[in-house]
Amino acid sequence: MKNLIVRTITGIFFVAAIVICFMKPTAMVFLFALVTGLTIWEFTGLVNEHVPAVTVNRFITTVAGVYFFIAMAGYCSGITQSASVFIPYLLTLVYLFVSELYLKQENPINDWAYTMLSQMYIALPFSCINVLAFNNTGELTASFNTWLPLSVFIFLWVSDTGAYCCGSLLGKHKLFPRISPGKSWEGSIGGGLFVLVAAAIIWYFVGNNEDSTIFTLHSSLPFWLGLGLVVCIFGTWGDLVESLFKRTIGIKDSGNILPGHGGMLDRFDSSLMAFPAAVVYVFTFTLL
Numbered sequence: 001m002k003n004l005i006v007r008t009i010t011g012i013f014f015v016a017a018i019v020i021c022f023m024k025p026t027a028m029v030f031l032f033a034l035v036t037g038l039t040i041w042e043f044t045g046l047v048n049e050h051v052p053a054v055t056v057n058r059f060i061t062t063v064a065g066v067y068f069f070i071a072m073a074g075y076c077s078g079i080t081q082s083a084s085v086f087i088p089y090l091l092t093l094v095y096l097f098v099s100e101l102y103l104k105q106e107n108p109i110n111d112w113a114y115t116m117l118s119q120m121y122i123a124l125p126f127s128c129i130n131v132l133a134f135n136n137t138g139e140l141t142a143s144f145n146t147w148l149p150l151s152v153f154i155f156l157w158v159s160d161t162g163a164y165c166c167g168s169l170l171g172k173h174k175l176f177p178r179i180s181p182g183k184s185w186e187g188s189i190g191g192g193l194f195v196l197v198a199a200a201i202i203w204y205f206v207g208n209n210e211d212s213t214i215f216t217l218h219s220s221l222p223f224w225l226g227l228g229l230v231v232c233i234f235g236t237w238g239d240l241v242e243s244l245f246k247r248t249i250g251i252k253d254s255g256n257i258l259p260g261h262g263g264m265l266d267r268f269d270s271s272l273m274a275f276p277a278a279v280v281y282v283f284t285f286t287l288l
Contacts, residue, residue, distance in 0.1 A: 006259045012260065014267065015157070015211045022150045028133060033066050036126045038078045039264040040065040040118050042255050047114045050249040053107040056114050057096060064092040072127040073195035076134040093119070116144040119234045128275040132282065147206045151224075155231040156270045158198040161189040163236075166190025170234060175236075183236075189253075199228030223285055230281045231274045238273030242266070256279050 021031040044058040068089045074080040078196025096115050100108040132140040132149040173184040203224040242265055244255065255263020 007261060010259050010261055014261070018153050019150065022133070022146045025077065025133065025144045028129070028149075029070065030130055032126055033069050033073075035264065035268065036069045036123055037062050037066040038257065039122050039126070042257070042264050043118050043122060044114070045251060046116075046251065048253060050251060051110070051114065053105075053109045054114055055103075055105055055189065056111060056118070057099070060096060061115050061118055064089060064096070065119055068091070068119070068123045069127045069130070072130045073134075076130040076142065077144075079132070125272040125275050126268075128279045129277045132275070141262060147202065148274075148282070151202055152231050152271065152274055154198060154202070155195050155228050156235045156274060158194050159232045159235055160270070161191075162194025163187040163191030166194075176240055179240050179247060183240075188236055191236075195228040195232045196225055199224040219283065226285065227278060227281055230277050234277035235270035235274040238270040241273060242269035252275060 003246055017031065021027040040062045044056045044061055047054055047056055048058065054107070070085075071080075071085045074085055089189075093116075097112060100111055102177060105111055129149050132152070135145055162185065165185070167182075167184045167190065170186040170190070171184030173185040174181060175185050175188055186225060200221065203221045207219040207221070207224055242254070245265075246252065254261035254265035257263055258267055261267050
């Protein structure tokens, strides 16, 4: 009972922080730069502790990921018009490669692999939030879009809730028993149906509003329904990817920074697949 109360309180504060941060661009950038740093720090710590013969430079790898997120925010928002803002990040990656020549580590290839994985698996997906949040039309500053990135989180939360409810009541056929025995096809389908309802509601109140800040091409019901399904599917894969990572290195939770919810990876696992997929979907839909 105590754990349920702690989990509920933590969940309320977590959701409130996410929703409120998307009210202001500076708050969004600050919060997710922090989230990026904490998640990479957690990931590299797990790798160093549980993967044999691997030593990742936690500090520089984390700083690199945070810088990449901030650089993406500056570029997408129009604060900086030059791609040269990414040069320090590239130089840092070169350093992380070259430094292995002098460290005489037992398995430098694994060091490189896990270092780059932290950037591809964590820094890049979180940076995709900036692509959805800012509508850069080539002007000096870009307009800030609250609902498009926030909707990804809403769809993930609704999908998790729907999958849990439907899976608890109807779940019989395992979705991926080798990696996550608790997930069922019935739960996943139920979560998808819940998301479609949520997508229709968001469209009705936001996308269907002529004064909305959503891009004009993104104001149709099919767009929101498609986005919801994409987020639901890739969010499920994101959850499974993190489960596979934890099973591979032999841990149950990625950390304990969030009482009742585990670590940063445990809380943001679904979004690490959902945001890149959402960006691809948005740009593909725009081209249609």
